[in-house]
Amino acid sequence: MKxxxxxxxxxxxxxxxxxxKQIVRRPWTIMEVCGGQTHSIVKFGLDExxxxxxxxxxxxxxxxxxxxxxxIDDAVRLARQPGVIICSFGDMLRVPGSQGDLxxxxxxGADVRxxxxxxDALELARAxxxxxxxxxxxxxxxxxxxxxxxxxxxxxxxxxxxxLLVAHxxxxxxxxxxxxxxxxxxxxxxAAGHVCTVMGYEEYDAxxxxxxxxxxxxxxxxxxxxEGIAMLVSQLEAGRVEVENQYVRSVSREGNRQAQAIVDxxxxxxxxxxxxxxxxxxxxxxxxxxxTDFDAAVRFRDVLASFGPAAQEDPECQSGLVxxxxxxxxxxxxxxxxxxxxxxxxxxxxxxxxACAAYYRYRGNVKxxx
Amino acid sequence: MSxxxxxxPACPLPTTDKKTVQLAHGGGGRLMRDLIQEVFVHAFDNAMxxxxxxxATWPVEKGxxxxxxxxxxxxxxxFPGGDIGSLAVHGTINDLAMCGAKPLYLSAGFILEEGLSLxxxxxxxxxxxxxxxAAGVSIVTGDTKVVDRGKGDGIFINTxxxxxxxSGIRIVPRLIQxxxxxxVSGDLxxxxxxxxxxxxxxxxxxxxxSDSAPLHQVVGELIESGIEIHCLRDLxxxxxxxxxxxxAVAAKVGMxxxxxxxxxxxxxxxxxELLGLDPLYVAxxxxxxxxxxxxxxxxxxxxxxxHAVSGRAAHVGRVTERHAPPVIIQTVVGTHRILDLLxxxxxxxxx
Numbered sequence: 222m223k224x225x226x227x228x229x230x231x232x233x234x235x236x237x238x239x240x241x242k243q244i245v246r247r248p249w250t251i252m253e254v255c256g257g258q259t260h261s262i263v264k265f266g267l268d269e270x271x272x273x274x275x276x277x278x279x280x281x282x283x284x285x286x287x288x289x290x291x292x293i294d295d296a297v298r299l300a301r302q303p304g305v306i307i308c309s310f311g312d313m314l315r316v317p318g319s320q321g322d323l324x325x326x327x328x329x330g331a332d333v334r335x336x337x338x339x340x341d342a343l344e345l346a347r348a349x350x351x352x353x354x355x356x357x358x359x360x361x362x363x364x365x366x367x368x369x370x371x372x373x374x375x376x377x378x379x380x381x382x383x384x385l386l387v388a389h390x391x392x393x394x395x396x397x398x399x400x401x402x403x404x405x406x407x408x409x410x411x412a413a414g415h416v417c418t419v420m421g422y423e424e425y426d427a428x429x430x431x432x433x434x435x436x437x438x439x440x441x442x443x444x445x446x447x448e449g450i451a452m453l454v455s456q457l458e459a460g461r462v463e464v465e466n467q468y469v470r471s472v473s474r475e476g477n478r479q480a481q482a483i484v485d486x487x488x489x490x491x492x493x494x495x496x497x498x499x500x501x502x503x504x505x506x507x508x509x510x511x512x513t514d515f516d517a518a519v520r521f522r523d524v525l526a527s528f529g530p531a532a533q534e535d536p537e538c539q540s541g542l543v544x545x546x547x548x549x550x551x552x553x554x555x556x557x558x559x560x561x562x563x564x565x566x567x568x569x570x571x572x573x574x575x576a577c578a579a580y581y582r583y584r585g586n587v588k589x590x591x
Numbered sequence: 592m593s594x595x596x597x598x599x600p601a602c603p604l605p606t607t608d609k610k611t612v613q614l615a616h617g618g619g620g621r622l623m624r625d626l627i628q629e630v631f632v633h634a635f636d637n638a639m640x641x642x643x644x645x646x647a648t649w650p651v652e653k654g655x656x657x658x659x660x661x662x663x664x665x666x667x668x669x670f671p672g673g674d675i676g677s678l679a680v681h682g683t684i685n686d687l688a689m690c691g692a693k694p695l696y697l698s699a700g701f702i703l704e705e706g707l708s709l710x711x712x713x714x715x716x717x718x719x720x721x722x723x724x725a726a727g728v729s730i731v732t733g734d735t736k737v738v739d740r741g742k743g744d745g746i747f748i749n750t751x752x753x754x755x756x757x758s759g760i761r762i763v764p765r766l767i768q769x770x771x772x773x774x775v776s777g778d779l780x781x782x783x784x785x786x787x788x789x790x791x792x793x794x795x796x797x798x799x800x801s802d803s804a805p806l807h808q809v810v811g812e813l814i815e816s817g818i819e820i821h822c823l824r825d826l827x828x829x830x831x832x833x834x835x836x837x838x839a840v841a842a843k844v845g846m847x848x849x850x851x852x853x854x855x856x857x858x859x860x861x862x863x864e865l866l867g868l869d870p871l872y873v874a875x876x877x878x879x880x881x882x883x884x885x886x887x888x889x890x891x892x893x894x895x896x897x898h899a900v901s902g903r904a905a906h907v908g909r910v911t912e913r914h915a916p917p918v919i920i921q922t923v924v925g926t927h928r929i930l931d932l933l934x935x936x937x938x939x940x941x942x
Contacts, residue, residue: 265924265928341792562934581931
């Protein structure tokens with residue numbers, strides 16, 4: 222299959238791994254930002270191909286994982302409201318809130334639908350004029366444009382039963398939060414290829430310069446990841462600090478301007494809490510006042526307020542440390558014992574991009590030597 | 592009621608357009624009798640069903656019988672490459688075939704939802720009859736129930752089947768041994784992707800058709816050709832990955848498979864890549880895995896490749912001594928990881 226097979230080629234992957242071994246002189250700690258990259262690394266065992274001196278640390282780039290428990294509770298509560306249809310992408314449904322997950326709500330009779338595209342949710346709203354269709358809009362910059370487009374369409378269609386419960390987050394503020402932490406040990410980043418497909422990578426220049434950290438925009442296939450690591454290690458060994466683009470088949474420096482414009486039309490940056498990490502200024506998206514009719518947090522303000530303050534996350538779940546690269550999943554005391562995909566303490570164990578899920582699924586539930 | 596219809600006080604039939612299933616179709620009265628005669632008996636037409644007794648009877652031969660049952664609740668009822676009717680016949684035939692049995696007789700139990708179109712029912716029943724005839728099995732007994740509207744999904748079908756295992760043949764997981772070759776009968780994931788594509792309106796997966804097919808003929812020829820089959824398993828829900836895990840645990844062995852040689856068609860791969868699904872966990876309805884001695888792998892593959900249902904059969908791995916986790920996959924880049932059971936269904940990813 223074109224664009225897949227050539228990037229999973231064993232000979233090319235081996236050659237890249239060999240190149241990395243030849244370049245590297247000193248130990249380096251590299252963070253891959255995106256959960257999709259984490260899964261690729263663990264699924265294809267790419268870390269096994271690297272010299273021991275190149276240490277990969279998994280980043281916060283799993284939008285499901287960083288959604289705070291309060292927002293998941295809001296989604297579950299709205300799902301239980303009579304007349305409401307909740308739409309979500311699939312892997313949000315198993316994420317536990319303090320009131321159970323959306324699958325549980327569905328089993329109790331709530332109308333929870335998996336959608337494949339925001340436009341499916343729009344169609345659902347048109348087909349069910351007497352029901353309120355609430356979309357749990359979760360993701361990074363990658364999935365913000367289609368949700369924004371759905372809102373613009375809903376306004377054009379004068380729909381009064383379509384709204385978004387927005388849990389969108391932005392990557393650069395999270396990278397800055399990690400870099401500015403006193404515990405930071407990250408020396409280089411593989412930036413998230415699909416986020417940059419939409420956003421470009423101009424905004425990373427400032428981060429690279431301010432924190433003296435090289436960044437390589439990287440794709441998701443094994444050859445992409447290994448090439449990104451080779452480019453990053455070359456920079457680190459040469460003492461260069463640049464923003465480079467490995468994922469040239471998808472990413473341009475300026476990104477997709479049309480997509481950026483539609484996001485900017487509908488959303489604005491806002492303070493957001495990240496699960497296990499805390500609040501980060503201007504790290505989330507919220508619906509602008511011009512589209513406030515489509516904001517579920519506004520439409521259902523009274524319903525949501527009636528439930529009181531947001532719940533606290535399970536103190537046994539150390540997902541905050543995992544998401545910042547400070548703890549490997551299998552080093553968490555709960556991993557594989559108190560926390561499994563069947564009974565997760567936190568989102569990283571159930572999301573398709575969660576680091577804990579990747580280790581559990583591809584490395585087994587036995588703790589191993591790191 | 593129009594004037595030219597006779598007044599029949601003995602049986603208060605509901606007024607009906609007779610185009611949809613009514614509760615009375617399951618009520619034991621005339622509508623039910625008509626439905627059985629006109630739809631089921633007419634389509635399934637065979638001497639063992641004809642007496643419409645409480646059950647079918649036949650003389651038994653000496654030997655070993657295989658007996659299985661399965662229920663079918665697929666939505667939508669019709670999908671590219673099949674429908675719930677053909678699936679209900681193939682699925683039970685295949686369960687018998689995996690025991691090494693020649694399928695003989697099936698039962699068919701129908702749970703119909705009030706309001707189901709009788710045309711749809713007829714199409715499904717015709718499809719079952721056609722699938723059964725093509726496979727050389729008879730549907731010899733059945734049952735019909737009707738549930739209130741909203742309490743079913745149009746139609747649910749249960750089929751049970753009886754088959755005859757040739758003498759001297761024993762195909763069970765416990766016979767799997769370290770050193771066995773692991774053979775897969777064809778490309779994986781078509782059924783799951785075909786059903787998903789119509790259920791969710793995924794136009795990009797347009798030309799994928801279900802692999803639903805009866806497997807007893809190829810299994811029969813494997814047996815006749817003297818292949819020492821240790822185990823067979825059809826790769827339905829959970830796909831190859833789940834089947835290997837179940838078999839490895841049951842046989843107390845380990846297994847290693849090679850990702851690069853596991854056949855998956857391009858459209859299925861494409862759809863799975865887009866949706867974030869792993870084809871090794873996607874359902875099939877006409878594929879099986881076989882464990883045979885390594886020395887007979889090539890002969891078995893040659894037999895399998897002579898049949899259209901297993902034309903893309905491939906040698907994908909081998910059985911090893913027991914290890915934990917039990918199933919290991921060599922990735923396309925040459926590294927190894929576990930191939931685990933999923934905790935539930937695969938869910939399409941966010942991005």
